Amino acid sequence: MEASLGLRTWALFAVLILLAARVTHTSTGRRLLQAGPQRTLLSGTVIIMDVEYAGRSSRTIVALCRDSGHRVQLRLRSEKMLAGLHTGMRVEATGIWVAGHALDMGAARSQGEPPVLRADAIRDPSRRNSWNPGRGVGAGAAGAGAQAPAGPIVAVMNQLAVGNMRVLFIPIVHQSSSGVYCPGTSKNPLTSAELRDVVFSDTGSSVSKHFNECSFSKTVLTNDSSIAPPSVVVNVVPIPCNGTSWDVKWTVNTCEFEDFNGYADAADQELTRRGVNLGAYPFKVYFLPPNACAWVGLGYIGCDGSYDCRAWVSGSHWGNPQAISHELGHNLFMQHASFLSSNGAFDEYGDGTCQMGTCCENRCLNTPHAWQMGWLNVRHLNGTSLPAAATYNTSMGVQAVSPNLSGIRIVPTWAPGVDPIFVGFRWAVRGDEFLPPSLTRRIHIYTSKISHYRDAQPTVLRASLRVDESWTFVAANLVVRRSSSTSPALAVVQICRRGGLYETAASCAAAVDNNCDGLAGYEDPLCMGFLPPLPT
Template structure:
């Protein structure tokens, strides 16, 4: 999912609105449980921050920070990815999936066979196991000219056994595809591939019963190398019936047949009866599927139909399609089968290697008999028929983790989250769509969040501006209020009730079967902050890992994902109190950086095994709070600034590898307002902030590197008599900075090159090893990178002839001249570099052969700046006898 914007965020508190505010907003018919009024504040700086506070009590920033610092409101930082989909109403588009060429299985097949290409329609089902492993997707087709009994299942390389989050989400049941790949002719290899596409925990239970599901599935295996597919092609059941008036993806009136099936001598349990299914599915008694669906759909959707069986038969294979085809063969022509569009097949656990299975689009579902009493099981699988994907939290590895939705883990009774309800037609967005780009720093927007359980129009969309990173399509966030009422009544007694949900989704069409992500659940008396960051700064592959307090007692032994705010250094909190109180607050925060204060706090918990968890989490919180406070003040604004600078620096240099990003951000804010050799800078040097920055810039996370590089870059340009203030050039940061300039993300490369330029004033000899990298970057496709590289190269070459010769040996002259022909590049660093080389007598002949003199004459004629004209004339003079001949 590279190339899309990344977002980071924290949750710190929210509050309800007074009754007077409801009346003023024209919402007098609603109570405090049904509507929540919030204030949105969006700051379009390097990051977009969304803050939600009470409308009736406009918190000052200082009060907000007091909530964070003194009441220790829990922070839940999360990194997530926003991607986009096509607008509603646009016809299905095509998609493309290509297997990695390095996949060993593909390479083996490529070496031994010829690829096959087919144009076929595929059947696509979601196989649910509701365990820690990802859900699998089964894609299958019948090769042209073959029989249904020769259907093959598709293995997608490098997808963790066809994990649903790694298979194209736009691929739906019945899609027309062009598929290329290889048929696996080795039976052992084919069985291994099929075994890898099973949920291993469920498979282990079948193995214990002497059942080998990969062998019972008789289908061949087709290993895909390339797939072109029609997006969103699945047909919604109910569309061919007049009485099936469609709300969204769900028709108002639906018909279903439930088949109790006993395949190949595998019997159903004695209590799996038609009467039990009638009660569990069709009746309107409390807890039945029909009753719960009525609640979730606001009494707009229902099912009627028939129950058949138990019937016996023996398919040739245990896969769901062979089972379905056998059942259809036995029942086709009977009204119970022919007159009902949804087909629900109840099977013994010994036959079905999943808990539930549903087509993505269409109307077919398969169930293990143990789960027929759970209404959410039917909501979930029929939800797949209605083109709903799973309800995840912020990461795709937690595919079922949004348990506030029926599309999360089974089997507590739940309705759907807002996005799923919108897809089905049970909920709508409010008329107003908020636009990030129209809100400027300092402006706020008051809105009312209505409870989705009682109000159809309830979700609030925050539209992000389109960009090249989103292929020109707008991305968005969705806010919704889950108030334990109406459709959310099943959240009573859970942790999800009375929460504001922040979701994102990969599409904006009801029929787009993409996963939903619950990014935050924010309770009352909280404030929500989201901070956007470029994908260059915060790629998922280098996400900082740490433990999250309260998630697991032993979380310090786990790898829980966590990212934190990349605080925009040009933004401030605008705190009103800039004196003694802020100084006292910084002292308290500095104490929390140290183990004695953390130890006392942890002791209160009464759990020795929570000590490490509490200490690590609180250290992160304190560092983030310091970064936030210091964004609004300079040291000169504070009482005892020298003491505070040293006190905080001593706390930050203490080893805290789990808090690298928060530490880097705090250090950046500590040095940001310094513009000279202040007393605070002297304290930072003595304490070892320079060495700390050298450690942080070597961190594996690109985000940590970015913040540390930002701080170092700022330090290199401070006016301090050409002194390396924190002695960065004497640390092992230098080789890492050069390495980042070679192979880091674009934004980090820019900072690294700027640092090379700045540090070269202090220690050009040590930085001379960066010359090959700088020459290479002169050929970068972006003009800004060329300009930065030219500036850094000029500083290094100014150190003497050895540096000039090194640059010449690596081919700097041709690329400098070529860039001088490019009017998007700044000419000054290029001309200065060429001037140094000419005066040193290095590369003159190469420059003449490359046409430097006619080029300089052209630039001189076009130049309007007197300063640049003088620079060009100075370079012409360096070529002596050649100049008159050139200008004649």
């Protein structure tokens, strides 16, 4: 009896300790038991952003959009935690609140709720896995993938990413209540009328011309009032020098996460006051005046409609249609277009054939991104349709003119772990009129993991071929060769999968190009030892 009473006493004592230590829900999130700094659990939708800088690599920001609409920046404990995360994913994050870190030059905040959650674990609540710090959660973004067919070569078009873009372009000016420019800011580089010309002009370069021409009018960005609602450049929106959004203070003197989101929140409030229906516009681009934000632009990498989609353009790039289109491209789940040279040098923005690459001339998307958007009908090859020692001979039309004949996607199922290869033919016409001479009338070869329209994967330009040039991809035992054509608007291409590094008696007898050197049978000197002499 005494022993039983003792056990009950200890049990009651333990319960009291737990009750004393318990922390209830707060407006910030659910606080978790832990010695030292109190840990918080937040749930919401992941938003991944890309920050573009002139002359240096981009930077990734991860945020959580809570059900209330409040956006909270997450500082991940390890970059490995990015693996498997994608915009639009529902997650739970645990960590501790810390003072914000500067995006460009701002100082950490000391007042208001700490704006950054230092996340040590992120979990997908739809899965029954344990807290997983540093391994990533889930795979790519949800979407219907266009898989390579297992049989004959066929053409497959991806799902169209978006039809009518419906973008609200919002120029902002920082002014005091008396109309004086805020300290550290200055006059906007363009008026609203001039910005409308950058966005909607039918001549030269413009944002609308990029989308309309390069998509063959599949994805339309227009201010034509017959399309309801049309995209709009609103009149300049004045916002104060500092303010508060979601109980977090922001200022024009710094450029941290809470600052540029605060500008957007303040602009939205003013537009709502004007009677603008913000919900009619899935995409919003905020043009910042010259201020503390030293980047070129910033955009959400992917928007699925479950939250407000945002992009920002800095004060020095209002007049650059390519920079604006680039940020909208991020909103459409597109990553950067990179370049890898033959000597291994990598340039994150080095692909001059793509709007998602090198700044600052307008041009269409490269072949993998155009296929991702649903703008191109691309022929697919894999290990079944392209067996070993086989050569696929074809001709390709100009991508800016022939959306059904200008792209090839090769999925090397015979080489596990090797990214798909894309081949396209580009010419400086229509939306590609500003392609540089070094990239026009070339066959361009890329690698990319892209598999569907919401698959936010980078692309890598690997080679650009003139007539009688070839490129060998050792990892896939693949050779792409370009031959002469009777029409300048067509490129003749051979795609050969090597059966080996040398010819064999069987390949020579069958006149098969086993090593993909472009020669077979009696035309190949390597076959001379396997074939009988030709009759004289």
